[in-house]
Amino acid sequence: MSPLSTVGVVAVVWACALAVPTPASASALAPVSHPERDTAGSTVAAHESEGELPPKVSGTPGIDVSHWQGAIDWREVAKTKEFAYLKATEGTDYRDPNFPDYYTDAYAAGVIRGAYHFALPNRSSGKAQADYFVSHGGAWSADGLTMPPMLDIEYNPYGDTCYGMSPAAMSRWIADFSAEVHERTTRYPVIYTTANWWNQCTGGNRSFAADHPLFVARYASAVGALPSGWTNYTMWQYSSGGAVPGVNGRCDVDTFNGTPQHLLSMATTA
Secondary structure, X not given: OOHHHHXXXXXXXXXXXXXXXXXXXXXXXXXXXXXXXXXXXXXXXXXXXXXXXXXXXXOEEEEEEOHHHOOEOHHHHOOOOOEEEEEEEEOOOEEOOOXXXXXXXXXXOOOEEEEXXXXXXXXXXXXXXXXXXXXXXXXXXXXXXXXXXXXXXXXXXXXXXXXXXXXXXXXXXXXXXXXXXHHHHOXXXXXEXXXXXXXXXXXXXXXXXXXXXXXXXXXOOOOOOOOOOOOOOOEEXXXXXXXXXXXXXXXXXXXXXOOHHHHXXXXXXX
């Protein structure tokens, strides 16, 4: 090898060495994130088996959606659905781009709608995420068309099921989120979760059931066992593949465990 070639090789090796991140620079890299793909129930099918759809679901019908559904004809939706939950935020740096239009248009169509927050408990505090949520769509008004704000707490879409947190730490995070939402809206948040996730990641914490309506996710012909503490559910997400007039493609379909009058009461009374 000629001296010139040797110099060239050394230069290439040195350049490659500079390109390799040091431990300090690697730790500064932002965590992998795909909030546009994270929705209520988006992690459930990968962790829990999907059974047959119930032949007939009692209660008051609803849906939950995010920007994945694209343009929605809410007046058409209103012909078959009474309520809808809409993704508003995730963590402390993501806002669903379709939320403002969905929120306004659902209201105009007479659909009782509410906002939900996709939690990332290992990214920031419960209080910080609650503040971000309430400031960007999670507020509440006793107008008869606004559901209580909802916390979507489910399997970690980025890694460890319980976000690397102990049951005690997870329970504190949820309590901090709830307290801040209540402080700012007068409503305790609805908790969306699955029985399996809740019992594993909070250690079956029973302290939230008294004040927090349960929105349980289970894709089966029956709602099955509930998360520890709750003896009844308020809403049930029973499928992620519903066909709903006014919505392009498939969406999550839900039922409220009560009459339309009970639903109206929930949207009216703190």
